[in-house]
Amino acid sequence: MANLKGARILVTRPEHQAGKLSQLITEHGGEAVRFPALAIVEHEDSMGIQQKLANLDKFQWLVFISANAVNFAVKANGGKIRQLSTQRIAAIGSSTAQALQAVGLSVDVMPESSYNSEALLATAQMQHIDGQCFLIVRGMGGREELAEALRSRGAEVDYLEVYKRIIPRMDNSHLLALLATNTLAVVTATSAEVLQNLLVMVGIGARQQLLKIPLVVVSERIRCVAVELGFERIAVTEYPSDTAILETVATLCNRSIEWQN
Structure with a gap:
């Protein structure tokens, strides 16, 4: 699997489920930015x-x-x-x-x-x-x-x-700074509700910056919701596993693809 070359990857899984994906990103040369957009x-x-x-x-x-x-x-x-x-x-x-x-x-x-x-x-x-x-x-x-x-x-x-x-209470200042400086490479999301919450949590001011960042989702159903929400570049993993998410992230970070949405 290709090296992520320091790319910052937004991990939006609930806090108790974000560890494995974050670790995989770090092990492959990326920086995992943990921002849980859902709490269970x-x-x-x-x-x-x-x-x-x-x-x-x-x-x-x-x-x-x-x-x-x-x-x-x-x-x-x-x-x-x-x-x-x-x-x-x-x-x-x-x-x-x-x-x-x-x-x-x-x-x-x-x-x-x-x-x-x-x-x-x-x-x-x-x-x-x-x-x-x-x-x-x-x-x-x-x-x-x-x-x-x-x-x-x-x-x-x-x-x-x-x-x-529920939507967790989070300090969004670090995420807003990354969006403002266009230094976030990929957003990952494992449910439609995560995407909906994420837009609420970043607020109106940062919405357009977020929608332009390449997004990795784990199903065609979530992709359809992402399109409706306004995300411009969406990739769907082959499987809903953390490894499959990482593979798709690596593809986005290391070569250009033709976006269909």
């Missing part, structure tokens, strides 16, 4: 979460949307989740699967390529689910496409929301 906090209704997790008998499937969904569910439930022999567990991606395995839960289904709801729905196990009951463990206000698709296939779907996303 626990849901206030821990009693309600515990009650639902104590009554899992009606569900044939537990679907965990993210590692955060696993970790906050476990935290709210006193450090563990009971897995029944009649249940199967689905994980959206590898980090979610690893979080499940770390707390002693076995994973029955995980998409092999793209780590999103569409890829999970494409698996063989999700094709014939008429009459089965699903519990989707997620954060507040997540996407509805997965539940809608499962219901269209005859399944019953319920939610367990264990965390919420």
Whole structure:
């Protein structure tokens, strides 16, 4: 992988998830500028979460949307989740699967390529689910496409929301200085909400400078949101992993590409 040659890369992941990407950037000669544009906090209704997790008998499937969904569910439930022999567990991606395995839960289904709801729905196990009951463990206000698709296939779907996303309070002076001097090489973002929050956090005055900087996102869906928000140069990673983000960043820093947006 090419050397980043001192390029400053904006890392917008939540603080507790930014370490690996920041380390990779540093190891490859770049400077990671950490500016979390999203914070993940626990849901206030821990009693309600515990009650639902104590009554899992009606569900044939537990679907965990993210590692955060696993970790906050476990935290709210006193450090563990009971897995029944009649249940199967689905994980959206590898980090979610690893979080499940770390707390002693076995994973029955995980998409092999793209780590999103569409890829999970494409698996063989999700094709014939008429009459089965699903519990989707997620954060507040997540996407509805997965539940809608499962219901269209005859399944019953319920939610367990264990965390919420908020805009963190951050000192933006260093970021504004980098934008003003045009010394930020690439912006990275792993969700549409991060992009929306980031624009709010930099304010109207720096918005146009931010929109001109090359942006790396991890899905076509996020790219479409970025286009609507006004970002001018957007690259999509092959996978949503930190390594794939780094590879795309390195490409932007070491050779010119033809922008399609």
